[in-house]
Amino acid sequence: MFCFQCQETAKNQGCTVRGVCGKTDDVAHLQDLQIWLLKGMSFYGVKAREVNASDPEADLFVAQSLFSTITNVNFDPERFVPLVEKALALRDRLQARFLKAYQQAHGRALSEPLPEMATWIPEKGDMDEFVQKGATVGVMANPNLDEDVRSLRQLLTYGLKGLAAYTDHAYILGHYNDELLAFLQKALVATMDEDASADDLVGMVFKCGEMGVQAMALLDQANTSTYGHPEPTQVNIGVREGPAILISGHDLRDLDELLQQTGGAGVTVYTHGEMLPANAYPAFKKHPHFVGNYGGSWWHQQEEFEKFGGAILMTTNCIVKPKESYRDRIFTTGLVGWPGVPHIPDRQDGGQKDFGPVIAKALESGSPQELEQGTIPAGFAHAAVLGVADKVVEAVKSGAIKRFVVMAGCDGRHKTRQYYTEMARSLPHDTVILTAGCAKYRYNKLDLGDINGIPRILDAGQCNDSYSLVVIAQKLAEVFGLSDINDLPISYDIAWYEQKAVIVLLALLSLGVKKIRLGPTLPAFISPNVLKVLVEKFDIKPITTVEEDLAAMMAGE
Numbered sequence: 001m002f003c004f005q006c007q008e009t010a011k012n013q014g015c016t017v018r019g020v021c022g023k024t025d026d027v028a029h030l031q032d033l034q035i036w037l038l039k040g041m042s043f044y045g046v047k048a049r050e051v052n053a054s055d056p057e058a059d060l061f062v063a064q065s066l067f068s069t070i071t072n073v074n075f076d077p078e079r080f081v082p083l084v085e086k087a088l089a090l091r092d093r094l095q096a097r098f099l100k101a102y103q104q105a106h107g108r109a110l111s112e113p114l115p116e117m118a119t120w121i122p123e124k125g126d127m128d129e130f131v132q133k134g135a136t137v138g139v140m141a142n143p144n145l146d147e148d149v150r151s152l153r154q155l156l157t158y159g160l161k162g163l164a165a166y167t168d169h170a171y172i173l174g175h176y177n178d179e180l181l182a183f184l185q186k187a188l189v190a191t192m193d194e195d196a197s198a199d200d201l202v203g204m205v206f207k208c209g210e211m212g213v214q215a216m217a218l219l220d221q222a223n224t225s226t227y228g229h230p231e232p233t234q235v236n237i238g239v240r241e242g243p244a245i246l247i248s249g250h251d252l253r254d255l256d257e258l259l260q261q262t263g264g265a266g267v268t269v270y271t272h273g274e275m276l277p278a279n280a281y282p283a284f285k286k287h288p289h290f291v292g293n294y295g296g297s298w299w300h301q302q303e304e305f306e307k308f309g310g311a312i313l314m315t316t317n318c319i320v321k322p323k324e325s326y327r328d329r330i331f332t333t334g335l336v337g338w339p340g341v342p343h344i345p346d347r348q349d350g351g352q353k354d355f356g357p358v359i360a361k362a363l364e365s366g367s368p369q370e371l372e373q374g375t376i377p378a379g380f381a382h383a384a385v386l387g388v389a390d391k392v393v394e395a396v397k398s399g400a401i402k403r404f405v406v407m408a409g410c411d412g413r414h415k416t417r418q419y420y421t422e423m424a425r426s427l428p429h430d431t432v433i434l435t436a437g438c439a440k441y442r443y444n445k446l447d448l449g450d451i452n453g454i455p456r457i458l459d460a461g462q463c464n465d466s467y468s469l470v471v472i473a474q475k476l477a478e479v480f481g482l483s484d485i486n487d488l489p490i491s492y493d494i495a496w497y498e499q500k501a502v503i504v505l506l507a508l509l510s511l512g513v514k515k516i517r518l519g520p521t522l523p524a525f526i527s528p529n530v531l532k533v534l535v536e537k538f539d540i541k542p543i544t545t546v547e548e549d550l551a552a553m554m555a556g557e
Helices: 025-050 056-068 078-108 129-135 147-172 178-190 198-227 252-262 273-280 299-307 356-363 382-387 390-398 413-426 438-444 463-479 501-509 530-538 548-552
Strands: 232-238 242-246 268-272 290-293 311-314 331-332 373-376 402-404 430-437 457-459 490-495 516-519
Touching: 025 056, 025 078, 025 129, 025 178, 056 078, 056 147, 056 178, 078 129, 129 242, 147 178, 147 198, 147 252, 147 501, 178 198, 178 356, 178 463, 198 252, 198 463, 198 501, 232 273, 232 290, 242 252, 242 273, 242 299, 252 268, 252 273, 252 356, 268 273, 268 299, 273 290, 273 299, 273 373, 311 356, 331 356, 373 457, 382 390, 382 463, 402 530, 413 438, 413 490, 413 516, 413 548, 463 501, 490 501, 490 548, 501 516
Parallel strands: 242 268, 242 311, 268 290, 311 331, 402 430, 402 490, 430 457, 490 516
Antiparallel strands: 232 373
């Protein structure tokens, strides 16, 4: 296998035996095959759109399937086999639709050569064959490929994975933008274009960032129109006695249906990881058995899930290998999978998922073991912050707030991520942190106080809620009469881990944001020459030490 899509990839070069995340070589090969087949689907999808023969089911499947290959989502080879089978079936159906429409439109059959991923037909169609084929079509399938072209293709692919995830979340809530689905296919085709230059790929990468802004805006609209705008909230981090369910991940509709199904059942519900921001949505606050957040970010789950004692539901990434001590009480749903872990099937015919097995397991389990007490702040998305924009502007004008530091992104196991905790502690008291994503768990339980009633940590929510940070920055630029967002007293100190963070980074770059610090390491899939382009155009730089970076940010560098 070869995989270097996440920040923790081995030696910051690539995992070649087993993923640091726990991904086995067979899963890696199945994911590579899936991506390859999606390119074949996209070949027909782009052409079918030109002759009005697109297939909506195939379009959405491309997004969902890309999502399934994001780091820490699906580790179950048995779950990938039907995905590969469906990709083949939809590809062939799309091929037939396109060829028929092309014949009718042009009065002749298509004569151009077809790429292998658009025509490959398995002989046996079993897992062994899929794994063997996947081993031949991965990232390093062509060892002679130009390093910079490979780098740009993978940067684009990983951006597309993040874009697909946010798009799928919005579609689940009934908010659509088919331009996003069309772009996913167009960009996948670009990654297989042997004639595409590095400049062509750079342009497509930045277009991906633009589409990322659209996807995050769509998801923001989906979340807020369905569940209300998040409100500044002190989230309980203690526990109550009695049966409980812990829900982790990003899928708010799963939480909504779980809360409905547990009402009156004698079960309390807690969030974990990236589900923490759900505590700030008005629609969820109405449920008295929704009682707070338990634990921290994803990589602590083996210890925290063991101590939780109740049932656990994983809705999206990031799942870590379950310990035997809680393996019988953890469930997956959506695109998440782990071998041997029971899976809650998707909704049928507009109905709800059936979380009955999760509830039954909770009722036969013990109470959560207390990890901590108190509260942590959440709910400072763009509506909440702009609602007190006058106070924020006044604090800036008076000098009470000298600088904002965007410390958004991901958390992870890397010891160097302690940098973000120390940075938060070291920031001057006239500095406010803007955050989103699980990176906040490095400092959101610190008592950093407030500035004239404005908390020094403004948590906008999940990683996709980085859109809120963009809206806030754009509004501040407008208020201060600035034409360039980079003239604001805002510094960017971003932590990344997986592909959702990649699309957030590309979105920021597409908006012209410069001087972004990125850590704890730079992506292994960025070649020196591609990095040079990013540095020259956007002044992207690696994090160094807290002292050096702090001094530079306070000086506006």
